Amino acid sequence: MMAAPVCLPGQSLPSILANDNRKTAGVLRDGVLTVDLELRKGNWHPEAEDGEAIPSYAFAEVGKALQVPGPAIRVPQGTTIVLRVRNTLGVAVTLHGFHERPGRNTDTVTVEAGAKREWRFAAGKAGTYLYWGRTPDGRRGNGRVLDALLGGALVVDAPGAPTNDRIFVLERWNGPTRTAINGKSWPYTERLHYAVGEKVRWKIVNASDLSHPMHLHGFHFSLDGQGDGEKFTIFDDGMKPEEFTHSVEVMETFDMTWVPKEPGRWLYHCHRMPHMRLPVPLDPADARIPEHSHDHQHMHDMDSPYAGMGGMIMGLTVTGKPVLDTETNWKPARRLAMTISNRSGQAGFYEIGLKDAVTGEVSKSTGLTGPLLVVRQGEQTEIAITNNTKEVTAVHWHGLEIESYYDGVPHWGGLGDKRAPALEPGKTFTVRMVPVRPGSFMYHTHWHDVAQLTGGIHGPMVVLPAGEKHNAAVDKSFLFSVSPGEPYGAGLLLMNGSPQPAVMRLMAGVTYRFRFMNITPSMDNLRVSLRGTDGAVVEWRRVAKDAAAVRDGGPQRAEQHVAVGETFDFEYRAAGPGELRLEALSPNDGRRAVQALVFAGQ
Numbered sequence: 001m002m003a004a005p006v007c008l009p010g011q012s013l014p015s016i017l018a019n020d021n022r023k024t025a026g027v028l029r030d031g032v033l034t035v036d037l038e039l040r041k042g043n044w045h046p047e048a049e050d051g052e053a054i055p056s057y058a059f060a061e062v063g064k065a066l067q068v069p070g071p072a073i074r075v076p077q078g079t080t081i082v083l084r085v086r087n088t089l090g091v092a093v094t095l096h097g098f099h100e101r102p103g104r105n106t107d108t109v110t111v112e113a114g115a116k117r118e119w120r121f122a123a124g125k126a127g128t129y130l131y132w133g134r135t136p137d138g139r140r141g142n143g144r145v146l147d148a149l150l151g152g153a154l155v156v157d158a159p160g161a162p163t164n165d166r167i168f169v170l171e172r173w174n175g176p177t178r179t180a181i182n183g184k185s186w187p188y189t190e191r192l193h194y195a196v197g198e199k200v201r202w203k204i205v206n207a208s209d210l211s212h213p214m215h216l217h218g219f220h221f222s223l224d225g226q227g228d229g230e231k232f233t234i235f236d237d238g239m240k241p242e243e244f245t246h247s248v249e250v251m252e253t254f255d256m257t258w259v260p261k262e263p264g265r266w267l268y269h270c271h272r273m274p275h276m277r278l279p280v281p282l283d284p285a286d287a288r289i290p291e292h293s294h295d296h297q298h299m300h301d302m303d304s305p306y307a308g309m310g311g312m313i314m315g316l317t318v319t320g321k322p323v324l325d326t327e328t329n330w331k332p333a334r335r336l337a338m339t340i341s342n343r344s345g346q347a348g349f350y351e352i353g354l355k356d357a358v359t360g361e362v363s364k365s366t367g368l369t370g371p372l373l374v375v376r377q378g379e380q381t382e383i384a385i386t387n388n389t390k391e392v393t394a395v396h397w398h399g400l401e402i403e404s405y406y407d408g409v410p411h412w413g414g415l416g417d418k419r420a421p422a423l424e425p426g427k428t429f430t431v432r433m434v435p436v437r438p439g440s441f442m443y444h445t446h447w448h449d450v451a452q453l454t455g456g457i458h459g460p461m462v463v464l465p466a467g468e469k470h471n472a473a474v475d476k477s478f479l480f481s482v483s484p485g486e487p488y489g490a491g492l493l494l495m496n497g498s499p500q501p502a503v504m505r506l507m508a509g510v511t512y513r514f515r516f517m518n519i520t521p522s523m524d525n526l527r528v529s530l531r532g533t534d535g536a537v538v539e540w541r542r543v544a545k546d547a548a549a550v551r552d553g554g555p556q557r558a559e560q561h562v563a564v565g566e567t568f569d570f571e572y573r574a575a576g577p578g579e580l581r582l583e584a585l586s587p588n589d590g591r592r593a594v595q596a597l598v599f600a601g602q
């Protein structure tokens with residue numbers, strides 16, 4: 001199953017070590033940090049140290065081992081940086097980011113083969129930044145040596161800012177394993193251990209060539225600051241958004257803090273399916289959906305360290321006293337039965353049924369998207385999921401604060417020896433939850449299988465504030481997914497399970513809540529807009545992102561980037577009758593789904 005190691009004949013190269021970014025490069029003396037770097041070639045091992053070896057260009061501190069990511073450069077604000085780089089490669093390297101911040105990304109320096117350069121610059125404004133290099137022969141495509149890993153963190157600490165944090169550099173390369181964090185791919189990424197109540201601070205640096213929607217299971221985090229590699233904005237207290245997914249663009253960075261509230265095993269991962277799957281043969285167009293891969297032997301093997309996943313994933317173990325309790329006085333007010341079935345006569349399509357055991361109310365998939373699941377904040381809720389398909393699956397409650405065992409990551413979730421099972425064909429698994437906060441969520445397969453995800457094992461999920469009733473007339477969910485094949489054609493963008501849903505009839509003068517959810521496998525730059533039939537964008541009001549209220553910024557242009565794994569809530573009120581179009585667009589390739597909204601006068 002594993003691809004053959006990429007080894008060129010006749011090479012015995014030194015190993016490149018994974019850099020956990022805990023140590024700062026160089027020597028800091030009298031306000032001056034002096035760093036001596038070298039560029040050399042080595043073999044990088046994204047998995048085990050004796051596993052797959054990929055010839056790569058890398059940075060090292062002079063006299064030390066090569067590192068991926070490159071040595072972390074970290075200084076207090078006010079420091080001057082003296083940086084020397086010796087290029088021992090046979091080719092020139094163009095270096096980005098070795099300058100004062102804020103800076104310009106066009107400010108680059110090329111160091112010729114065999115040459116040495118020295119820079120001296122003020123570190124500048126506090127923030128999380130990066131540096132990176134490229135070579136003309138680098139394997140961005142079919143070159144022989146990888147230059148995609150020539151990147152490292154550059155952090156400038158504000159006076160008094162906490163430094164008991166971690167820096168995680170995201171990497172991607174064209175190879176069988178393809179994505180890594182701090183130089184390793186799951187299951188070889190660092191395992192992190194935290195205690196309930198501990199304040200966790202992370203700095204995320206995207207040194208790769210694609211965006212990564214980074215999703216934290218089980219908890220919201222606070223976005224403390226973000227930057228584009230050249231500028232960085234630190235948000236004031238009270239202005240820090242809470243999120244469960246943050247997409248970090250190419251060569252951009254962000255800082256986050258979060259507090260683990262519930263013990264168990266959790267994940268932090270990129271939500272683009274190709275970046276979190278088992279190693280698969282190279283897919284040339286990353287945005288396209290790879291063929292259905294048969295990862296299943298790894299999933300079934302409980303002893304496999306992969307647990308069905310690979311790439312840009314970190315495993316987090318939280319210890320401490322549980323807060324959520326679904327054992328004591330468990331008398332669920334809400335009992336739901338969810339069935340997952342193969343759609344008859346349509347291979348690869350799934351159908352989800354939802355039945356309220358108390359009211360008897362039944363709903364099912366619309367097109368290729370599962371029915372809207374509505375639960376209530378603070379209400380004991382039980383969902384019995386029955387797998388009527390012939391395949392193993394698992395259901396994850398995206399964004400929900402839930403016990404690790406019920407989080408939906410088979411063979412991983414759970415507390416101590418108790419591990420969440422995979423949902424075998426013919427079996428039922430009953431999930432217990434007491435939703436903590438209201439908002440827009442999703443449920444979806446966590447079987448790490450593009451075919452299941454696109455085939456329809458996903459759906460919108462809404463948590464209503466305690467005591468509130470769902471008003472379907474004004475509360476509208478729009479979930480975006482991608483189709484696996486006929487009848488819609490492979491790779492089509494879908495809205496609520498269809499490329500062109502039926503006209504929605506609404507009323508002028510009424511305030512609607514529009515909820516957007518992106519569960520496409522990898523369409524991370526999805527743009528959602530609300531326009532007149534002439535194409536002119538109208539105005540709406542943004543009220544929430546990732547089930548957390550956002551500051552009321554007043555009416556704004558009705559156009560929103562919805563990254564994979566993000567949810568947004570907007571309010572919209574049409575002043576008068578007319579027709580609008582809710583458009584979801586993938587700007588890269590022009591794929592779109594359009595929902596016509598016709599507003600009648602009152």
Ligand SMILES: [Cu+2]
Nearest residue numbers: 212270272275
């Ligand atoms: Cu990614």
